[in-house]
Amino acid sequence: MENPTRFSKKSSSIDTEGIVFGLACLFVYFTAVFTVFFYEDAEQINNPDLEILNSDVEAAKVQDDPGFDVFINSHTRGDDLVAEFYHNSENPQPISVIGLEGYQLSKNEASNGEKILLKVPGWNNRYFKLQIGHDSEIFEFGIKILNVQSYPVVGGKWTVKFETRGTADLTIKAVNGTTWSNVNGNNDLKFLEIKCKDKVLDYRWVNNSVFIENYSCNGTGYETSKVLTSGKHTIEVKFGNIIKYAKNYASVLISSTPIVDTNWTQYWQYGDFNDTGYNSGEELPDNKNVETWPCGANMTGNVLLLHLNSVNASNYTLDSSGEGNDGFFNTSGEDPQGKVVSGKFNNALSFDGVDDYVDCGNDSSLDITDNITIELWFYSRGWSHIDFPAIISKREADPGFDWELYYWRDGSRIGFDDGSGAKFIDLNVNPSLNTWHHVVITKSGTTGTLYLDGVSKGTNTLVSSFGTGDSVRIGTLGTDALDRCFNGSIDEVAIFNRSLSSDEILDHYRRGLSSHITLNHSNGAFSYSGDFTSAVFDTDSSVQWDNISWISNAMGELPDNQQPETKFVNGNANMTGNVLLMHMDEDSSGFGRAIIDTSGGGNNGTTYGDTDGTVSGKFDKGNYFDGSDDYIEVPFSSSLNITNAITIETWAKAKSPKTVQSDYPRLVSRGWVDSYELTTDILEDNGSVSFFLWNSTGDPFFAKVYFDIFDDQWHHIVGTWNGSQMMIYIDGVGYPGNTFIGSIATTSTNLTIARAPGAAPQYLNGTIDEVAIYNRSLSAEEILNHHKRGILRLNLTVRSCDDPACSGESWTDVDDNSPQSPSIIDNQYFQYKFRFETDNASYTPVLYNVTIHYGLQDTMPPTATLNSPSNSTTDTDGNVTFTCSATDNSALTNITLYVWNSTGIYYANTTSISGTSNQTSWNIKSMPDDGYTWNCIAYDNVSQIDWADANRSLTLMHTNVTQAHYRWRADDGGEGNWYNANWPYRKEVSLNGNGTSGTDYQIKIVVGNITGNVNCSGHCQEDFDDIRFIDDDGVTELDYWRESYTASNNATFWVEIRDNLSSGNNPHIYVYYGNFLVESASNGTNTFIFFDDFNYAGPNLDSDKWFTDGTGIVNITNNELYVKTTASWAYAKAVTKNTIDISDKIIELRWKVIGAGTSGEECEVAYSATGLTDSWTIFRKNGFLNRDLKLYTLQSGSSAQRWDSANTVTIGTYYRYRFVDNGSSVEVHWLNDDYSEIENSGFFNRDPGIQHIQLKQGTTNDEGVF
Structure with a gap:
């Protein structure tokens, strides 16, 4: 925009005038002598609060009367939304909901804090407006989500929080098709615990429900379950007669880490064999032997080893440790041979849970007081009806026994007691029924450790020395508690007088995993085979089994293209020289x-x-x-x-x-x-x-x-x-x-x-x-490795299962080169089996590990997280950086920041992101004082979304603002009124009158973030469109013109002041800012006496303001007035249409010379008493009177006067001209474009009777712009 031609009343000075930038223009304005004062404290517009009653609620604050914008995001995905709100108005207020269909309100009016229920069927995170009619009284408004949904991951925990007051029976159960149990994992949920505040509570399991009689928490309770299936789950919480429901929608998490089975390394060794089979790598070796093959057992310190494969005629099962600690099998008259059953390795002994046990005596070799290891395999058929049934013990009476290993009656825990009455290990390990488990207790010094299935489950401090003298019994406690018996099978019992390492314990466990490997001699053809059956792998939900790969010694065809082979652990072929x-x-x-x-x-x-x-x-x-x-x-x-x-x-x-x-x-x-x-x-x-x-x-x-x-x-x-x-x-x-x-x-x-x-x-x-x-000679080792490639084979079969025992599922054969993609159905469980085959019993396949890759349909939405600012932050400068992060199991695509304030959505911006983990920051400047709510929503590549779990609040409160919660100011009719509630900031500008100045004067004010008379501290729009000037009544808007601005720095405004600025009057005005939704209201015509900035398309001038005369070109070009003379002394000109009295006025214009003629006047501003005849020449340029590119002033007529400038004019450079009339004399100012003065003429007499203003060019080819 070009600076205008403007007229105004005169001004003597402005105390704090900022730098002004402009373009070609003319304006006339009134001025007065005054002093400007600026107050640093800004007031903030006050709006009602919305009280958030639940941290899970996502709601925005209210907007202008008479309605409230409410945002609720409960993540319910189609479930009904139930919300409650209240209104504390003394008078009933009508309620309506805008933007929703089918909603239900419990009442149509709200008053006196009475709660109103709002139900929205099929809620889908929609925005709506809750409108409550109200008068000017202050009130509060709140909203609370009653059934906030959660989104756990299958395999993870789900905790339901609930509040209670008073005492009543508490019952929690799964409903609406959801199944659960507190014992096994074959349902939708497995109940884990219930707490009051931080305390874990005892409960009874009654009718498949958690039951606590006379529950009296008076605070927050927590029910926690493990989520075992995907989809919707519902829990009913009943307290007395009050029933509430909690829901979740569980999804399966895609595993980025495949299953890697390294639980064993199986070697076969050459040895004697027969047609019935050869066992290897199964039972622990006898007589304290130390196996030398990899992962072999070191039986040093072994004092008891019961394989439990048989019972002799004297009812003894023999000790294979070499110590002679044979065990007597007590069956209370039942045939012990009938209790020899299939075991973990070969056979095992079955215990009936009533009175069966094995007594190994109290030989001194069993009286181990220091480091010890106790291990066995057990298979429980059912948990006991009595407390603490034993697996193995060394006990005669309590207190004072040596030690005992037991489990809880419900099977949830395994404990080990050292007989001291105070030192024990008691761990929640939940061993499953009808499955073999390996349990080990070690004592090293005073540290006791319990292992289950090769993994340490926990440690505790034990006594430094165990007691001695008690007998070792398997399947029961001591003589004082022989009824506390084990119900199931036990195999491979071993006691060592040393503490086995965790690696040794893991190797012993792995022997059990490979217990099905048997070498079978086949028809004298030197072919042997044996099977390894893996554990059953559980992914907690049905998955797609993508591929299986494994690492072994070298097998199969030789590699092509002379490529070096590296995929095997050993035996890789070197194909150098292969032709x-x-x-x-x-x-x-x-x-x-x-x-x-x-x-x-x-x-x-x-x-x-x-x-x-x-x-x-x-x-x-x-x-x-x-x-x-x-x-x-x-x-x-x-x-x-x-x-x-x-x-x-x-x-x-x-x-x-x-x-x-x-x-x-x-x-x-x-x-x-x-x-x-x-x-x-x-x-x-x-x-x-x-x-x-x-x-x-x-x-x-x-x-x-x-x-x-x-x-x-x-x-x-x-x-x-x-x-x-x-x-x-x-x-x-x-x-x-x-x-x-x-x-x-x-x-x-x-x-x-x-x-x-x-x-x-x-x-x-x-x-x-x-x-x-x-074309080279292979070594003997290379040739043997090539031979092994042909005689060693691993034959793989796999199966997926719908139950942890893989009961009834058949095996599927797959090709035997790693990797393979098995064609099996999707299921939760997976098992593989390798058949080890060799044509020479001296050599064996070696399988080192197996990797199983599986994938899921990405039904899990991304996870959005709010990083900063933290919740309930108060910011004092208005420049806030919001940071959100997101993760996803497949691929992120976008993340959006939403910021709400009292008027609704204040800011929304979407940023593209990628990968499975990413974050984005947004810097929002000049945020007005208000209460804000913000959140982020993340999107993944299958159009799934997620809001962060809870909105965060943010308060913008600039320094020295005294109110933390804002209310509408009272309508007192005074100058404290607000011009408009959409402008959150204002500053007061005080003016001191001077001289005889009257009303309707124009003053210049610079508003800026960095420089200026009024500092808006970053809360203005970057182009200052939001600036408004308001009279001292606080509501009347003043006319202004924005001359220029530098983005985010400052802007120069001319404001028409209506108050009297004469001496003794000290009026003030307000500068309002901070509304980011409005455009500029700048209007030069309304602000000045005469105004034209030539900022219109043209080429014709505004006919209401100008007419043209002379010979040449006068038009609007590039938003500037262009004047060029085409004939000598023809004076192409633009003349004001109406006469103007310039007494006590200032004329200001911006101009530049763009081309000079051969002689004469280049351009001039003139006044004429008759309208067209020159009576006053303001300035001339070019060669006339040998004043080359000089500025001078000439008054024609009888009282001719002339002022010659001492400086020269540069073609193509903008200058400013200011003509000041004080009623009796005039003064000419030559200014640079930045308003800095080059020269001034001083005052001299003026010619009366001037009526028009002319902008003209003189001689041929003179041209310029105004």
């Missing part, structure tokens, strides 16, 4: 098929005859050759002309009997006497296998072993030469041959498989797989 590798997996038959070389050498082969590539190979597929015309041929390649070190290997399964074979069946050959070959011989003894090399003179060298491979079994055959020693290997065992020094002969002969080249083919009848040739 041919055929896996034979093409799975097709017939003549002319391509057999691919995967070494990267491109030595592909072609089938001849009717070779069958669909048969099973040693690994995947193989090629069967019929012994008559089937073979594979590989064309000549220089890479196969190996002259130095070499290795040739293959797997072969030759047909039996030998009579179906040629005399010398070939395996791999480049021709007899030509180069190299692997061959066999059926004529020598039982047959032989040979590796031949020839030198360039045809001399043969070989390595031979007499070995019958014609047995329909797979054999690994390898020939090597390292430049000296020749070797042949059969099934990993090496046999030396000739020493050969020299080079292998080269040939152009093609390579053949299953026959010899040339006229005497010598076909093989059998199957070949995994043919490889290297």
